[in-house]
Amino acid sequence: MDDSSIPLPEGQGITNDTAGNTADNNATNDSDTFVLPGDFIGTTEEFRAGAQTYEKTGGVYAAITGTVRVNTARRLVSVIPCTDTPPVLERGDVVIGQIVGLRDSLAMVTIAGAKGVVDREIPNVGSAVVHVSNVKRAYVKDIAHEFGIFDILKAKIIDLNNMRLDTSEPEMGVMKALCSNCRTAMVRHDSKLKCPECGRIETRKLATGYGTGII
Amino acid sequence: MSEKPEHFIVDGKRLDGRSVDELRPIKIELSPLDRADGSCYLEWGRNKIMAAVYGPRELHPRHRQNMTKAVVQYRYNMAAFSVDDRIRPGHSRRSIEISKVGRDAFEYVVFTKFFPKTAVDIFIEVLQADAGTRTAGINAASLALADAGIPMRGLVSACAVGKVDGEIVLDLMKEEDNFGEADVPIAMTAGGKITHLQMDGNLTKEEFYEALKLAKIGCDKVYKLQRQALIEKYNGEYAENGEDAMPQARIGDADE
Numbered sequence: 001m002d003d004s005s006i007p008l009p010e011g012q013g014i015t016n017d018t019a020g021n022t023a024d025n026n027a028t029n030d031s032d033t034f035v036l037p038g039d040f041i042g043t044t045e046e047f048r049a050g051a052q053t054y055e056k057t058g059g060v061y062a063a064i065t066g067t068v069r070v071n072t073a074r075r076l077v078s079v080i081p082c083t084d085t086p087p088v089l090e091r092g093d094v095v096i097g098q099i100v101g102l103r104d105s106l107a108m109v110t111i112a113g114a115k116g117v118v119d120r121e122i123p124n125v126g127s128a129v130v131h132v133s134n135v136k137r138a139y140v141k142d143i144a145h146e147f148g149i150f151d152i153l154k155a156k157i158i159d160l161n162n163m164r165l166d167t168s169e170p171e172m173g174v175m176k177a178l179c180s181n182c183r184t185a186m187v188r189h190d191s192k193l194k195c196p197e198c199g200r201i202e203t204r205k206l207a208t209g210y211g212t213g214i215i
Numbered sequence: 216m217s218e219k220p221e222h223f224i225v226d227g228k229r230l231d232g233r234s235v236d237e238l239r240p241i242k243i244e245l246s247p248l249d250r251a252d253g254s255c256y257l258e259w260g261r262n263k264i265m266a267a268v269y270g271p272r273e274l275h276p277r278h279r280q281n282m283t284k285a286v287v288q289y290r291y292n293m294a295a296f297s298v299d300d301r302i303r304p305g306h307s308r309r310s311i312e313i314s315k316v317g318r319d320a321f322e323y324v325v326f327t328k329f330f331p332k333t334a335v336d337i338f339i340e341v342l343q344a345d346a347g348t349r350t351a352g353i354n355a356a357s358l359a360l361a362d363a364g365i366p367m368r369g370l371v372s373a374c375a376v377g378k379v380d381g382e383i384v385l386d387l388m389k390e391e392d393n394f395g396e397a398d399v400p401i402a403m404t405a406g407g408k409i410t411h412l413q414m415d416g417n418l419t420k421e422e423f424y425e426a427l428k429l430a431k432i433g434c435d436k437v438y439k440l441q442r443q444a445l446i447e448k449y450n451g452e453y454a455e456n457g458e459d460a461m462p463q464a465r466i467g468d469a470d471e
Contacts, residue, residue, distance in 0.1 A: 034450045036442055037361055038369020038405050052366060054326070063326060063366035065449050082449040084252065085364030086271050086330070120252055123271040123285075123333045 034082075035062035041077055050078030087117040089125060091160050096175070096215060097128060099151045105132045107147045109155070109165060115215050128163035130155060136168050136205045146205040152176040154207050154215065173207035175215075187211065219394040223379035229391070235384045236429060238374065238436055241354075243444040245362050253363025257355040260388060261345035266355035268363040271333035279334075284327035286334045289318035291352055293341040313349045320353055320373070320402045320411035326366040335365060346392035347375045350400045353411065358441055362448075370441050371410055373402035374433035376426040378418060383425050385433045399423075401430040405438050 035041060039062045041053060049055045050071070052064040062068070066081040089095070094115040101108035107130045114122060130147070132140045140146055147153070152175045155165035167173045177186045179195035179202070186193035186202060188210050193202045209215075223229060233239070239260030248254035251267035258264075274280045291313040295304045306314075317339065325335060337359065339352035350373035357371040377387040378397040392398055397416030403409045418426060 034446060036370065036445050037367040054366075054368070056368075061368070063368070064364055065361050065445055081364050083362055083364040086252075119250075121270070121272040123273070123330045 033068040034066070035068055035079060036065050037063055041068055041079075047075055047077035050076040052079040052081060053077060084120070087114065087120050087122045089114060089122060089157060089160065091157055093157050094172075094215070095125075095128070095155060095157060095165065097153050097155070097165075099147050099149055099153055100127070102143055102147060102149060105143065106130065107135075107143055107153075109153055111163075113215075125163075128155075128157075128165050130165045130167060134158065134164065134166040134168060136173075145203050147174065148177055148180055148202065148204065150178050151204070154209070167205055167207075170208050173205040173210070175207050175210060175213070177202065177204055185211075217390060220390060223391055223395070224382060224384075229379075229384065229388070231388055233386075235382060236432060238386045238433060239388065241437065241440050243358065243440060245358060245444055245448040251359075251363075253359045253361070253365070255355045255358040255362060257351055257358070259347065259351040259354070260386075261343060262341070262348050262351045263343035264348065264351045264355045265340045265342060266352065266359040267338045267340075268356070268359040268365065269336040269338075270363075271330035271335050271365070274332065274334035280332045281327075283331055285325070285330040285332075287318050287322050287325055287327065287337065288334050289314050289321065289337045289339070289356070291317055291339045291341070291349065293344060293348070297341045297344040313352070316411055316413065317349065317353060317356065320371060321356065321360070323408070323410050324357075324368050324371055324404065325360065326368070329366060335360075346387050346389040347400070349373075350375050350402065353402045354437055354441065358444060361445055369404040369406060370438060371402050371404055372434040372438040372441060373400065373411060374430060374437055375400040376430045376433065378416065378422060378426070383422060383429055385429050397422075397426075399426050399430065401427070401434065403431070403434050407431065 041060045041062055044055055044058050044060060047060050049060045053060050054063050060077055062079045064079050064081050065083045066079040069080050070077050095111050096113045097109040097111040099107050100110050109128045109130060111125045111128050132143050135146045154175050155167045155172050158164050158166045177193055179186055179200050181200045182197045184195055184197040186195050193204055220230060227234060242258040244256040246254055247256045248267050251269060253268040255266045271285050274286055291310050293302060293310060295301050337356045339356060341348045353371055353373040360367055361370060375387050376383060376385055376399045377391060377395050379391045379395040387395060387398055397418050399414045401409060402411035
């Protein structure tokens, strides 16, 4: 094996012995094995390479700094990072974005951030879409009654490949809306929005946290 | 600049008292920078290097994006005050070259395929220079990448070998670099895959292989220090506040 030229410190690299005898119901095991990028974890006969690992010439190696987790039922080995890692969005994550376009049956959203992601930029998030059927539980006759352009939206990811979002839950929906007449921030009045400048009343699929700025 | 010394090696000791296969002392500090995604401060003899890693983040201008993988950007820069005579700030012919070879040293190592259309930015600032800053920069960058949690094939370790007084020596210092006969900076992964190799001066084939062997020993030593720094930083942290760091994980009783 070509990683053998630098000997690993004692105790590095082997996980399966400790993992095997403590298998419980969920069949995952966090061993205390601490690995660095490039460390040998096991062979491909023993394990499949899971998250943050890679396979090379019959071995499974760590791609990141962290501790080894072994799923004995699925023979899957992965590394739980100890460092800060680049954020990756998953199905069910809550994102914040701005509505940049409205079509007959869709609203186009530019994603700006996600819940739980503080300092780091999320790689490869751009535009997403909310279909009328995912706006709210009730029938939506016209999407323009629920969303306006430039609204700030809080939504849940329901499909990662096509970046489809859903706002049907009460916490999801418009977080901030601007008056389509004078562009001032609208204030919530029960289930409607009122413009403090010109008095215009608009409807939206409002998030429970409208106007609070709390994600 | 100092004069050329008459002998570089006297009684088996070099100008600063090291033996031919000895590295200068290395000091590593991880994540000194708050606002960087990953960072490392490294002192190697009298070299002082700050490395910062940002990303993967959106790459601009967009025509430089690669639809299939991330682009690694590496910037090596020497501070104006890093050498005895002030140098003109900004890039130079030399710094552009070092940035290029530094980038090449990491493109193989970083899993760029995971982050298409993005850039991984590596910044190397040389605060004080005393020969071997490109290898010190690569070592610092490697740790900063690990600190940023960017998936990698392995850490990269680098050190220079050279020839002075007709002898192959490890980790050249300033006088040896300036007046020596050859300087060969080499970077390799823990597995011995060479990701960077340059040669200034001339070596015979035999000398080159001897130099390569010595470089491997040097890189091994550097790798152990890098490893130790990461373990101290992250395994220690994990032992102290493992519960905060990993809410889902079950924590073992002992973590020695």
